[in-house]
Amino acid sequence: MNSTAAQLAARMTIGWNIGNTLEATGGETAWGNPKVTDALIKEIKKSGFNAVRIPCSWDQYANQSTAKIKAAWLNRVKEVVKYCIDNDMYVILNIHWDGGWLENNCTPEKKAAVNAKQKAYWEQIATYLRDFDEHLIFASANEPAVASPVQMDVLLSYHQTFIDAVRSTGGKNAYRTLVIQGPSTDFDKTLHLMTKMPEDQAKNRLMLEVHSYTPYQFALMTQDEKWGNQFYYWGLGYHSSADIAHNATWGEESEIDRAAKDIKAKFIDEGVPVIIGEFGAIRRSSLVGDALNRHLNARAHYLKYFVKQAKADGLVPFYWDEGRLGNNSFGVFNRQTNTVFDKQALDSLICGTN
Template sequence: MKLLKLTFVFLAVIAIPFLVSCSDDDEVVASKSLDFSVYPGEIDFASNGGNNVLNINSSEAWTIEGGGEWLSWSEGSAEGSKKVNLSASQNQDTISRSSMVTITSGDQSFDVNISQQAMVPEPSDEIVFAVEPDSTDMSEMSAVEFASQIDIGWNLGNSLEAIGGETEWGNPMVSKRLIDSVKAAGFEAVRIPVAWSKFSDEANYVIQDSWMDRVEEVVNYVLDNDMYVIMNIHWDGGWMQPTYADQDEVNERLDILWTQIGNHFMDYGPKLLFAGTNEVMVENNYNAPTEEFYTVQNSFNQTFVDAVRSTGGKNAYRYLVVQGFNTNIDHTINFAEIPDDVVEERLMMEVHYYDPYNFALNADSNITQWGSNATDPNKVETWANESHVDQQFQRMKTNFIDQGVAVILGEYGAIARTKISGHQAYREDYFEYITQAAQTNGLVPIYWDNGDMGQNGFAMFNRNTGETLYPDLMDALVETNQ
């Protein structure tokens, strides 16, 4: 049926279809006939429910049908013009809902869209907030709904997490021009890895004001472009070792750091997400984690969530990203525990994808082809082809997204083999397929870019100029979601 928006309808005898435009401040008036009209054509209820009036103007009998269990009306049928009271019960879900009611008179009918905002869950009383929780302008969406707004993101790698300073790993200072270029290319989010151990008081882990301000400056480059930010604590020298011997000290440090970060960014809106850690593992141990390792790593996730929430303000409702062990999909599914949280459906799980290692990361490997277009069986590893990608991402969907926990594919990509003829075509296939598979399964793909424009690098932009380095590769990433 045709959806009609209505404002003022003047009753008359003439019964012909018409459409009248009002001033810019008024809605459109629409009617099939001048002796039957309904106003308004759309009603939006607050999450706590309430009442709204539906004006039905008719010279004949009419009926109301449709809606849902959460909607009711004062009378479902009558004759002539009436003001019908529509009532909505409280929405106790963190997902908005909608329905449609149809008003019929004779052979004519109108559809009225009815929507209701999601509930903003109140934080639990189990935590003491430093500042009263403030949901103003924070999203009411569940984490899964919120994440679905992001088609693809980009990593500002090897810059703010560089040990020794922002330019120590070969990249220039991050500029607004660079972030503008990232936006123009079609990316919708920027993951910002950060090393926070620039201390004015090292013994007490007090972050330098100048460093906090610099990180905020870069965050604002992104937010000013109406993009999303995922800001983490990255490797930072490797102090986050998941062992019983280090557990108490690491958790204390995490708590102190995230309390400071949370306080500084407390007033930022929902497009700023915090991610607690990055690829937590025992240094150089790539085996499956022992019970000790994954138990301690899970405790880091809990400490991060508790620290951010306890600051209060908008942080009581902020979307937070936790990680599986070493961001490995298998280890995440097997060992990750979702932290307890004082607010519902605000958590996301992060994993990374660099399979097969010999194609994606190993510069010394002769594995230089990937996927169904590979021509030389000696240059491809068949175990990590398209079907493996599908299987892994489907497992993340089943185990997390379908359970209400959004999934961030925080890093993926493959190094540039600029000296190997034909390699770029397989790199394009890899980028396109992983991006598409992630989006199909509801994961948010965020490409890893370390700024290295040479052999074995990941750069997609010249960070000095903002220029796109590989237009075809860029299309393989961002064109996927067009």
């Protein structure tokens, strides 16, 4: 447990999310993915990733009167963590959206109740998993909805409760690196609203997390709207002359550069390492002909450029993979067969690290 947060971040090449799985409402396979296996993790490692983010639900497995988490679920999560660490990968384990009990309630009115639950859950999670070495990192939340200084203060209290709860369990957890999330994990909200970090008795053991699906019209938007169109084509040299209406009009290379450099200056340069816990852009496979080829090439450029710029500024990127393989999906791996599904995207992501 000797490494600082910055030293661990420096060793993380690129990360991958086990999305839509352990955080799924209704159970691990409820959102269409199979159970995580050691074979899947081996394929992820072989493909060039050395860190895994595990979005995880806990509230649905807890007694709502006592806040006690089911032992069977704690054991299953421990099993998946062990797959990763046995394959010499770093693991970030969080409390994800989880029904929104924390994420949707960063308000003074909910502060006491949420802090009580945050404390109870993290004491149990940290105690159950405390024997893992520094390859295991805990993360307080996922995308806490915060848009004002008042809400930011409430979120900081949730992060403080998380840190204090983990540290209180002792052993390796007294030194374990922990991750806290910026407001809405948004780059600009984090720059403007996050004016301080929570306190930690362990020195240099905190990381900050932000997410990026910028520009929204390229990364996530799935239909044209009155206010604007989807972006099929992103980046210098990748626009279409035949489909001008779907060329990106903002959020291209200069915006990626700007956001990364601003976060670097405010946090990384001040000693707080930063992970991009989620990023990516959907694959619009319903396009045909030249439009499809141009889109896929633009997407490959986006993924490579995003990773390369993040790494250049010291941010650690974690690709969002929700396991879906159809139109408007992120899936790089076929989890039914534990094989690479989207080699173009995979090659672009890994190439960005070089």
